[in-house]
Amino acid sequence: MSIKKEDPRAIRSKRLLKEAVKSLLMESQSLQELTVQKVTAKAELNRATFYLHYLDMRDLLRHVVYDLIDDLTEKLSPLLQEERVNLDEQLLTFLDYFYQHRRYLSVLFEERAFQMKLHHFIVDFIQARRDLRKVASEDAVSKDIIASSILGILMWWIRDGKHYSSEYIAGQMSIWMTKRH
Numbered sequence: 001m002s003i004k005k006e007d008p009r010a011i012r013s014k015r016l017l018k019e020a021v022k023s024l025l026m027e028s029q030s031l032q033e034l035t036v037q038k039v040t041a042k043a044e045l046n047r048a049t050f051y052l053h054y055l056d057m058r059d060l061l062r063h064v065v066y067d068l069i070d071d072l073t074e075k076l077s078p079l080l081q082e083e084r085v086n087l088d089e090q091l092l093t094f095l096d097y098f099y100q101h102r103r104y105l106s107v108l109f110e111e112r113a114f115q116m117k118l119h120h121f122i123v124d125f126i127q128a129r130r131d132l133r134k135v136a137s138e139d140a141v142s143k144d145i146i147a148s149s150i151l152g153i154l155m156w157w158i159r160d161g162k163h164y165s166s167e168y169i170a171g172q173m174s175i176w177m178t179k180r181h
Helices: 008-028 036-043 047-053 057-081 087-100 102-108 112-132 140-159 166-180
Strands: none
Touching (some): 008 102, 087 102, 087 166, 112 140
16 A cells, blocks of 8 residues: 655645644734734635635634644653653753744643643653653652643743843753652
8 A cells, every 4th residue: 555645736825825824923922912823824825725725713823732742742752762861951942932933822722722732742842751761650640740830931932031041041941850750
């Protein structure tokens, strides 16, 4: 059974639509202002092309978030393969990603669905770290508490604490996390 390759035009159209969403989020700072018309105009595509690939704006935003999580996973996965990589390096890679994309992520943080997806990602990352370090698995509540704390720090940092560097935030989180687990 052969796997059908996606048409390069479809790949290009999806990329342009996702880039348009990110660009508009950086400009308007509001998810409520996003419309299919604005996104397609920014991407220089027509509405029919949009609906060929996505059901609605929510569907497009969901794909943007999936891409973000996939990208973050790709950046962090190599760090979970090596036992010698320390927490500070992992945190710095994680935080640098958020700082680099802070202008549109700050808007996505307003969405509960994005917060939940990111929370689950952080829980999985915590578990992967524990597995790597062969730490006895603690109950799910502790991972949820740690993940919620990290998410809260991220949201505060991206919204209000941008004047702090990712190195500073990673150092502070490392101190806190080292004491906690």
